[in-house]
Amino acid sequence: MPVVFIHGVATRAGEQYQRGVAAREELIRRLLVDRMAASDPRWAGMQVVSPYWGDLAVRHYWAQATLPPVGTLEDMGVGDDGVAAADLEVADLVKEIGNDATGLEALGAETPLRNAWSKNPHRTVEALLAPIVHSDRSVLRPQDLGITEQARPAQALGEIDGRVLAAGSLAASDEAVGAAIRDALSDDAALTVITDAIVARTEQVAPVEASTDSALESLGPGWLDTLRDRVGEVLNRAKSAPARVATLAALDRYRDGLHGHLTLFMGDVFVYLLRRGEAGSPGPIVERVREAIADAPRSRADEPLIVLTHSMGGNIFYDLVTTYEPSLKVDLWVSAGGQVGQFEEMKLFKASTVVDPPAPPMPPKVAALGGRVRTWLNIYDPADILSFLVEPVFTDPDAGVRIKDLKFKSGVSALKAHGAYYSRPTFYELLGREFGSRP
Missing domain, CATH: 3.40.50 (Rossmann fold)
Incomplete structure (x- = not known):
C-alpha cells in the first residue's frame, strides 16, 4: 500500500x-x-x-454574501498573493531569535538573519522560504520552465518547490554552511551563502525516479538555469519583511x-x-x-x-x-x-x-x-x-x-x-x- x-x-x-x-x-x-x-x-x-x-x-449558495464588509489596508507593500503571512513569519523570527534585543529594537539589528541562522538554522530557512511554505508563490514561474503549454505546470512548479524546501533542510543541517554564515559580515553575504547552498542541494536531489510520475521528467536540466536568481529573489525579500510589519499594520x-x-x-x-x-x-x-x-x-x-x-x-x-x-x-x-x-x-x-x-x-x-x-x-x-x-x-x-x-x-x-x-x-x-x- x-x-x-x-x-x-x-x-x-x-x-x-x-x-x-x-x-x-x-x-x-x-x-x-x-x-x-x-x-x-x-x-x-x-x-x-x-x-x-x-x-x-x-x-x-449566495457566494458568502452574508459576510459583513471588513476594511483592509491598501498600498502598504503587501500584494494580493498572500505574502503578509511570510512577512510576519520573518518578523517573528527576527524578534525572537535574530538579536539579543527585544521588540522593535531587534527589527533594526544589523545582521538579524545571520544571527537567527546561527541560533536555529532550520527555523530560519523555513522563515526565509515562507512564501513557498505557505504556497503563496512558487520559486519559479511557468515561463522559467518553458512549460506554459504543458498539461501540468502547477504540479511541476510544486515539485520544484518541494525540492527547494528539502534542499533548505539539508543546507540547515550542514555545519560547513553554518560556519560560512557565521563568518559573513552582513545579511547580504549570509543570504548569498544560503542561496548557493540551497541551489547546490536542489541540483543534488533533482534526479527523478520513474515511479513518481513526475511532471518534470521530460523537462531536462533547463529549469535549473534560472533557479539561483529566483531563490535569491525569495530570500532577499526577507530582508525588508520586518520593516513592512514593524507597525503591526499588516495584521x-x-x-x-x-x-x-x-x-x-x-x-x-x-x-x-x-x-x-x-x-x-x-x-x-x-x-x-x-x-x-x-x-x-x-x-x-x-x-x-x-x-x-x-x-x-x-x-x-x-x-x-x-x-x-x-x-x-x-x-x-x-x-x-x-x-x-x-x-x-x-x-x-x-x-x-x-x-x-x-x-x-x-x-x-x-x-x-x-x-x-x-x-x-x-x-x-x-x-x-x-x-x-x-x-x-x-x-x-x-x-x-x-x-x-x-x-x-x-x-x-x-x-x-x-x-x-x-x-x-x-x-x-x-x-x-x-x-x-x-x-
Missing part, C-alpha cells in the same frame, strides 16, 4: 492547491519515504496518494480573509457530520477516501499502509477505520493538527459510546481501534488552537500498539500554525527522530 494523505476542511481545488499537493508529496517522498526505506526496504518506491474531497464539502490584512475561511472551516465540518452516512452505507466523503485507499497502487505484497491526516482528515479516517471499513489494517497513522481526541470527548464519532453520567472522575479510555492501527503518532503545535491530544482519551489493549502525542513547534503565529505541519521540513525531522531515521 502507499502513503495516503487525507486533507482537512477549507481545502479547495485550484492552482495553489495543486502546487501545494505537489510540494507536499515531494517532501513526503524525500524526507519520509526515502529515509525510512534506508532502514526498512518495504518502504522503497512507495507512492503518495492524496484523495481530494473538497468538492463534496460545503457550498455557499489588519488577515481580517479580510479570516472570516470567509472560518465559514468554510465550520461549514465543511457540519456537512461531513450531516452526510457521512451509516455503517454499510457511507456518505460521499467517506466513500471517496475509502476508494482512494482501496485503489491505491502498491509495489510489493508486504508494503506497509501509511496514513497521514491533517485536521478534519483525522476525524474522517477515524470514522472510516472504526465504522465504515473496520477490516482495514494500518501500519502507521500520523495525525497532525487534529481534533480526534476532542471529537471523542464530545462523543461525535459513529463508534463513540455515550456513558451518562461519566464515571468519576472521568470515564475509562477508549479502545475503539482494536489493534487495527499499529502506531498512531498525533502531532500538535502549542500555537495551533485546533490541535488536540489523544493519549488522555485513547488506549489499546494490544501491547504492540503505540499511541503517542508529539509536540511540534512550527514557530509561526497562531494565525498560521494550523497549516504549518506537512509543508515544513522540520516536521519530517521530528518524525525521523521518532523513528531513529536521520538524514
Whole structure:
C-alpha cells in the first residue's frame, strides 16, 4: 500500500492547491519515504496518494454574501498573493531569535538573519522560504520552465518547490554552511551563502525516479538555469519583511480573509457530520477516501499502509477505520493538527459510546481501534488552537500498539500554525527522530 494523505476542511481545488499537493508529496517522498526505506526496504518506491474531497464539502449558495464588509489596508507593500503571512513569519523570527534585543529594537539589528541562522538554522530557512511554505508563490514561474503549454505546470512548479524546501533542510543541517554564515559580515553575504547552498542541494536531489510520475521528467536540466536568481529573489525579500510589519499594520490584512475561511472551516465540518452516512452505507466523503485507499497502487505484497491526516482528515479516517471499513489494517497513522481526541470527548464519532453520567472522575479510555492501527503518532503545535491530544482519551489493549502525542513547534503565529505541519521540513525531522531515521 502507499502513503495516503487525507486533507482537512477549507481545502479547495485550484492552482495553489495543486502546487501545494505537489510540494507536499515531494517532501513526503524525500524526507519520509526515502529515509525510512534506508532502514526498512518495504518502504522503497512507495507512492503518495492524496484523495481530494473538497468538492463534496460545503457550498455557499449566495457566494458568502452574508459576510459583513471588513476594511483592509491598501498600498502598504503587501500584494494580493498572500505574502503578509511570510512577512510576519520573518518578523517573528527576527524578534525572537535574530538579536539579543527585544521588540522593535531587534527589527533594526544589523545582521538579524545571520544571527537567527546561527541560533536555529532550520527555523530560519523555513522563515526565509515562507512564501513557498505557505504556497503563496512558487520559486519559479511557468515561463522559467518553458512549460506554459504543458498539461501540468502547477504540479511541476510544486515539485520544484518541494525540492527547494528539502534542499533548505539539508543546507540547515550542514555545519560547513553554518560556519560560512557565521563568518559573513552582513545579511547580504549570509543570504548569498544560503542561496548557493540551497541551489547546490536542489541540483543534488533533482534526479527523478520513474515511479513518481513526475511532471518534470521530460523537462531536462533547463529549469535549473534560472533557479539561483529566483531563490535569491525569495530570500532577499526577507530582508525588508520586518520593516513592512514593524507597525503591526499588516495584521489588519488577515481580517479580510479570516472570516470567509472560518465559514468554510465550520461549514465543511457540519456537512461531513450531516452526510457521512451509516455503517454499510457511507456518505460521499467517506466513500471517496475509502476508494482512494482501496485503489491505491502498491509495489510489493508486504508494503506497509501509511496514513497521514491533517485536521478534519483525522476525524474522517477515524470514522472510516472504526465504522465504515473496520477490516482495514494500518501500519502507521500520523495525525497532525487534529481534533480526534476532542471529537471523542464530545462523543461525535459513529463508534463513540455515550456513558451518562461519566464515571468519576472521568470515564475509562477508549479502545475503539482494536489493534487495527499499529502506531498512531498525533502531532500538535502549542500555537495551533485546533490541535488536540489523544493519549488522555485513547488506549489499546494490544501491547504492540503505540499511541503517542508529539509536540511540534512550527514557530509561526497562531494565525498560521494550523497549516504549518506537512509543508515544513522540520516536521519530517521530528518524525525521523521518532523513528531513529536521520538524514
